[in-house]
Amino acid sequence: MISTGEKPAMSASKTAGVYTELREDLLNGVYQPGSKLMIDALATRFRVSPSAVREALSRLTSERLVVAMPQKGFTVATVSQEDLDDLTQVRIEIETRCLRRSIELGDIEWEAALLASWHRLCHAGASPLGRAHPDWERLHAQFHDDLVAACDSPWWLRLRHELYIQAERYRRMVRSEADTKRDIEAEHRAILDRTMARDADGAVAALSRHLSQTADHVRRTGLTELLARADRADAI
Amino acid sequence: MISTGEKPAMSASKTAGVYTELREDLLNGVYQPGSKLMIDALATRFRVSPSAVREALSRLTSERLVVAMPQKGFTVATVSQEDLDDLTQVRIEIETRCLRRSIELGDIEWEAALLASWHRLCHAGASPLGRAHPDWERLHAQFHDDLVAACDSPWWLRLRHELYIQAERYRRMVRSEADTKRDIEAEHRAILDRTMARDADGAVAALSRHLSQTADHVRRTGLTELLARADRADAI
DNA sequence: AAGTTAAAGAAAATCTATTTTTTGTCAAAA
DNA sequence: TTTTGACAAAAAATAGATTTTCTTTAACTT
Numbered sequence A, B: 001m002i003s004t005g006e007k008p009a010m011s012a013s014k015t016a017g018v019y020t021e022l023r024e025d026l027l028n029g030v031y032q033p034g035s036k037l038m039i040d041a042l043a044t045r046f047r048v049s050p051s052a053v054r055e056a057l058s059r060l061t062s063e064r065l066v067v068a069m070p071q072k073g074f075t076v077a078t079v080s081q082e083d084l085d086d087l088t089q090v091r092i093e094i095e096t097r098c099l100r101r102s103i104e105l106g107d108i109e110w111e112a113a114l115l116a117s118w119h120r121l122c123h124a125g126a127s128p129l130g131r132a133h134p135d136w137e138r139l140h141a142q143f144h145d146d147l148v149a150a151c152d153s154p155w156w157l158r159l160r161h162e163l164y165i166q167a168e169r170y171r172r173m174v175r176s177e178a179d180t181k182r183d184i185e186a187e188h189r190a191i192l193d194r195t196m197a198r199d200a201d202g203a204v205a206a207l208s209r210h211l212s213q214t215a216d217h218v219r220r221t222g223l224t225e226l227l228a229r230a231d232r233a234d235a236i
Numbered sequence C: 001a002a003g004t005t006a007a008a009g010a011a012a013a014t015c016t017a018t019t020t021t022t023t024g025t026c027a028a029a030a
Numbered sequence D: 001t002t003t004t005g006a007c008a009a010a011a012a013a014t015a016g017a018t019t020t021t022c023t024t025t026a027a028c029t030t
Helices: A014-027 A039-046 A050-063 A081-105 A108-126 A136-147 A154-173 A184-196 A200-229 B014-027 B039-046 B050-063 B081-105 B108-126 B136-147 B154-173 B184-196 B200-229
Strands: A066-069 A073-076 B066-069 B073-076
Touching: A014 A039, A014 A050, A014 A154, A039 A050, A050 A066, A050 B050, A081 A136, A081 A154, A081 A184, A081 A200, A081 B154, A108 A136, A108 A184, A136 A154, A136 A184, A154 A200, A154 B081, A154 B154, A184 A200, B014 B039, B014 B050, B014 B154, B039 B050, B050 B066, B081 B136, B081 B154, B081 B184, B081 B200, B108 B136, B108 B184, B136 B154, B136 B184, B154 B200, B184 B200
Parallel strands: none
Antiparallel strands: A066 A073, B066 B073
């Protein structure tokens, strides 16, 4: 909706800048789920007026990253085990539907772009920083986008994107943990392999496993602890 | 997201009031799709400050009823034949999935509420004003909500609701036309009948037909003319 | 004549200040 | 001891003014 441009430091508008930074913080779990987002405090922090913060927060409700309560202000969207389970299940259905369609319709250009995205992702993952690499999140999103890019239904893709963002929140919460156990690279390779072979059933199975295992990882690694911490609903 | 309360005239906040009224207008096709929504003009019209209008518009982007363009303001979401077709297809899949689950899980209370909603809807439809009855839209939404109310997946229900709103936009555009040809009552009765009989396949088929025929009706009755009119992209 | 640039007007974005609402606290009464 | 009410502090909501950005128009150059 809002183009951030190449330079995150210099946005098109104040609101856009606050929106981008806040969104990043929210995805990275900087704010405790359920905590209050106080407008004045954020305005001071970002050196802008409360109006700009209000609008940024309003826009973030579109993505369900924050929720607005009339006369009560804004709070960070909450997380829960049930929500993660439900989200994962729905996501698998929608992602795989898009993937099937993409495999059905994709041409050589689609294959080329997907292969390129996969290569970039591998490279970022292989770097010293591993998945903490600042670009890794972006490249990962790009790979999953390109996977379904040949799907011809804007609505399915829109819904897929919505759910991807929600899932990313959960995933990033435990990103800092040492999750080197899983071989995410291998999972991506399997998805790519089956997709390029136009093996729809195989690709769908690989993607489903990938999404399930990501959810499992979040579940086991960090959610319990995170929910415990959420008791102290401290603001900013 | 924002509770409108019983009295639409007296909302919780100015923003909420503007939001509610604008939303109603947008759904009713008061503004031409694609036209500009000028903040000052709306602020004057609703007797509130521009800030309140901005925030209301920001929130309406959540539902994709308006789109925001940085430094350009807000415009009414556009419509198209392709969008309607895609929307309808996705909607059928999601609505029927929710319905299957609802039929599987629904208890007697769910049946009772559904039957009550259907009765109210029938009564409104039978009144002199027919479907132009101001309450008809509300009761219709309630019936379709109650139909899937026993589905236990919040995410599927959320996505269903999103698409319902989008479809409602299209439907209301041609509401004023004389569409007495179709027997909508019969379609609703068929859905209700198959659902209460716990005939999942039959209910899904009836619901699919209902949604398809609604889209067909929009397609044939008014979309062409509407798109033609949309050439004059006049503001407010 | 076509294209480019400059200036003026309009509209969006933003800020500061004010009003309204909520929330937390403390004291008094049951 | 618990509850109730009022008061004070904090935060949200709103208005109005200001700054910035875009768009249109008209003059000017090629």
